[in-house]
Amino acid sequence: xxxxxxxxxxxxxxxGENLVLNCSFTDSAIYNLQWFRQDPGKGLTSLLLIQSxxxxxxxxxxxxxxxKSSGRSTLYIAASQPGDSATYLCAVYNxxxxxxxxxxxxxxxx
Amino acid sequence: SAVISQKPSRDICQRGTSLTIQxxxxxxVTMMFWYRQQPGQxxxxxxxxxxxxxxxxxxxxxxxxxxxxxxxxxxxxxTVSNMSPEDSSIYLCSVEVGGGGTDTQYFxxxxxxxxx
Numbered sequence: 164x165x166x167x168x169x170x171x172x173x174x175x176x177x178x179g180e181n182l183v184l185n186c187s188f189t190d191s192a193i194y195n196l197q198w199f200r201q202d203p204g205k206g207l208t209s210l211l212l213i214q215s216x217x218x219x220x221x222x223x224x225x226x227x228x229x230x231k232s233s234g235r236s237t238l239y240i241a242a243s244q245p246g247d248s249a250t251y252l253c254a255v256y257n258x259x260x261x262x263x264x265x266x267x268x269x270x271x272x273x
Numbered sequence: 274s275a276v277i278s279q280k281p282s283r284d285i286c287q288r289g290t291s292l293t294i295q296x297x298x299x300x301x302v303t304m305m306f307w308y309r310q311q312p313g314q315x316x317x318x319x320x321x322x323x324x325x326x327x328x329x330x331x332x333x334x335x336x337x338x339x340x341x342x343x344x345x346x347x348x349x350x351x352t353v354s355n356m357s358p359e360d361s362s363i364y365l366c367s368v369e370v371g372g373g374g375t376d377t378q379y380f381x382x383x384x385x386x387x388x389x
Contacts, residue, residue, distance in 0.1 A: 195376060197377065204383075205382060205383065206380040207316075207367075209377060209378065256378075260318065261318075261369075265315040
C-alpha cells in the first residue's frame, strides 16, 4: 500500500525567507503528484500537478519537483509572505486513488 | 477544472442522529470521492462513488454507517448515520478530472460536523 510522508510537520519562518517542503512516497509507480494548500477549516486548493513523466512544475513563487525513482517531491516557496501561512499537503495518484500525506503546517511571521 | 459546492457548510448534531451532506459539481464527472479529516489529521478516503454503481468503501468504513447516493453525474450525498462524538470531523467531497496522467482532484469547501 502506498504511504506518503511529509517533513517537517510544522515550520515557522520570517517573512521573505525561501523554504522547502518535503514529500516522500513508498511506491514509485505513480501517475502524478499534486500539491495542495488548506487554510484552517476550509477545503483544499490545488497548487501544482506534476505528471509522472515530468521533473518539475512552476507557478509564480512556487516550484515543485519530482524524483519518481527515489520517491520524493519538494515544494519550494520563494520569498515567503504571511499570506502563505496554511497547511500544505501532497498527494500521489496510483491504483485509481489519491494518497495523501499528513501535511506541513507553515507559519510565515510578518 | 471543476467547481464544487457542499451543503451544509457546518452543523452541530446530537448523538444518535444522522446527517446528510450534499455535494454538487458544476460539470459532469465520473468519479466522486468522499473524505474525512479528523481534527489535526490528514485526509482519509471513505469511499469512491461512481454514477450507476454501488459506492466502493475503504477499509474501516461501511455502508450502514456512511450510505452514499450518486443519482447522476453532478451530484452525490453522504449520510453519517447514528452519529457519535468520534464522527466529529470535516467531510470533504472531491472529483477527479482529466486523464492520461493529468488526473487532478478538485475539492469542495468541506462540511464541518460537530457531534455532541
